[in-house]
Amino acid sequence: MKPKEKESDPRWQRRKEARPDEIRKAALDCFAESGFAATRLDEIARRAGVTKGTLYLYFQSKEEIFKSVVREEVVRNIARVEAIAADGEHSSAEILREMFSFWARIFLKTRVGAVPKLILAEGGNFPEISRFYLEEVIERGFRLIGGVLRRGIERGEFRAVNVDDAVKCIIAPAIFSILWKHSLEPHGGAKLDIESLFQTHFELIIHGLARAPESK
Amino acid sequence: MKPKEKESDPRWQRRKEARPDEIRKAALDCFAESGFAATRLDEIARRAGVTKGTLYLYFQSKEEIFKSVVREEVVRNIARVEAIAADGEHSSAEILREMFSFWARIFLKTRVGAVPKLILAEGGNFPEISRFYLEEVIERGFRLIGGVLRRGIERGEFRAVNVDDAVKCIIAPAIFSILWKHSLEPHGGAKLDIESLFQTHFELIIHGLARAPESK
Amino acid sequence: MKPKEKESDPRWQRRKEARPDEIRKAALDCFAESGFAATRLDEIARRAGVTKGTLYLYFQSKEEIFKSVVREEVVRNIARVEAIAADGEHSSAEILREMFSFWARIFLKTRVGAVPKLILAEGGNFPEISRFYLEEVIERGFRLIGGVLRRGIERGEFRAVNVDDAVKCIIAPAIFSILWKHSLEPHGGAKLDIESLFQTHFELIIHGLARAPESK
């Protein structure tokens, strides 16, 4: 036995810290598959490799698990997007493209994409979560993209469109993508070629936004 | 008592036919507000002005009510959109604009808008419904818009974009609108000005689609 | 079958009204035997001849069942005691004796005696119940007996003792009796001869222990 190594055993240290994360991971999987209400704590526990009681060592309730998942999986990505937007060297169009690219990598290739779907699907029953998500994610994201658009308009890169609306038009296909991926594709929807969609969307938007320089 | 007049009372006859529709109406309201899982049959019955037992006279289960609501609310709108698309006189851009207008009128101003939200949010738990909706509504809608786009490209009105992708880009803000209206606006999201959003979207898309006629 | 007799079938009518009462009866038995916390809803349901779900047709929660039992079993006896006390013809001593007699009949011969025990045992976890019982039963009872004592003192029947204290001294053996009956007698305590105890108590209270030295 190795009772003394407790502190120094790296496996132990990892496990101890890892437990809540494993639970969150399992929970995200379950929530993504079945939604909040339809997810059973038994199932989360099973996938996390613990028992139901253990969940309550780390979280106060099913709802707290949900909140924690949302916070943990989402907030950690906000800063990254903000970093992209803060880039001053590239053209506004390139920044937009980079943001799309990030979105595609993070939200479409990982299970995190389920979070926005969850918010839309069941946020109604969790007003607090909705508000939190609205403030911490959506409004922050809108501000970011709005900033890039304004910058582009000021620099003469873009036409003077209604920025608030344009932001939504730009984001909409990204939202559409994750909903499609999570809700329709598994049930017979045609496979979505995200790269192609974003490429086309980017083209449309840029052509739509761009001042026709030589026109006139 | 007047048990005998039941049959001959015209009001009764109308009611008799109307029952399932009233239930569907009540159910749609409930589903739209709370989602499928969180909706109680008690509540549907209450709003329909009947008792819980009565629901089972017309529907086999909660799930069947859900399916029926989706089917019923959907089929009645398909033909209308197709009629608009079939219009051969106007320019492709005008047809698109007209379709947006229809969407705004029907899906955003009535409870029907809840249906797409329901599909996206909880379709995962009803593969059959998802498949039905996919085939009967989404693919049909895609084909419609895709047709208009191809027509526009053939006529030289639009640039030669990837039609499949462009369809999604065009539809996405409409989807976004109903999700926002149903899931975020009631919980603190800024009020969405649909008219303005669609106007901006249309502008962007048309500029994005349009061949710069004088360029070159 | 007799589908038409629903209204006129006396058994049906009785059953319909009787359900909550049957549940209360079963609940009182369970509570008396095991206390509030240790009583299982399954057990109450079983004894009432219904299922667990049925309990919730008539009561909102386990606590509400408890409250209802207390109210129903206790309040209905208050008026009777008050009627006894209102008697103006008999001597104060006779009224006291009559009250003892009532107590013995009701609280010691029926399961109702468990109620005070429950209050004492678990009232701490249900402050609302404690307060209710205190106001509706205890203070009302104290006032009644206090009234008789004051009447006796005014009439010269009794010595001028501290009425508030005397009330408690008079009631105490009655309380003691039900606690003994419910908590000790079933586990080996000697069988309590209530009649004899009350007789002795009455004697003691009226005449005291001390031999009146100069009398004789």
Added chain:
Amino acid sequence: MKPKEKESDPRWQRRKEARPDEIRKAALDCFAESGFAATRLDEIARRAGVTKGTLYLYFQSKEEIFKSVVREEVVRNIARVEAIAADGEHSSAEILREMFSFWARIFLKTRVGAVPKLILAEGGNFPEISRFYLEEVIERGFRLIGGVLRRGIERGEFRAVNVDDAVKCIIAPAIFSILWKHSLEPHGGAKLDIESLFQTHFELIIHGLARAPESK
């Protein structure tokens, strides 16, 4: 770290012996406040300054803790009461008064008073404890008081009453006091003036209510 000094540290040695007592003390507090069922081992451990696991070093189960508390808190007081009763010099009335005084000091001013309440309230679920308490405390106490009464009657100090009943009448207000203090006073019951109550009780018992009509 100082693992080696453990053995030699006098404070530690004391602690070592004190552990079970600290646990019992904490447990008594909890049981007194919430009753047996509603008391959590977590809470006992917290108040005893140890962890839940430690409880199982000293006691086999929650029930064993309960039993131990009752036994420990009770035996230490038996001899004292017997010493009082053994007094041969004073009058029987004075001995009774002294016993009341002891009761008031010990059972009403310290946490020990909770023990009788626990027995009465939850003894039903612990037949073994009830029997133990009955034999070791109650019957012994009854014998003591009964002895004093018999002595008083033989000496001509008291009237010839039924001794078995009289013992209960004498003890009842003492029981009543601790029940009131523990169960009703904390939830809105009027504050009990024990000194006054016992004084009145003593008076009543010794002299009774009735004015001795022929006395002088």
Added chain:
DNA sequence: AATGAATGAGCATTCATTCAT
């Protein structure tokens, strides 16, 4: 056709108990 009382399987949550360290 309509009712609504009754059902019972299902689930989140609690907590006494265990045991590896």
Added chain:
DNA sequence: GATGAATGAATGCTCATTCAT
């Protein structure tokens, strides 16, 4: 001796579904 993470059986409560009337 002491810990505290982990357990899992137990239980109050919900709600879709049934069926006698």
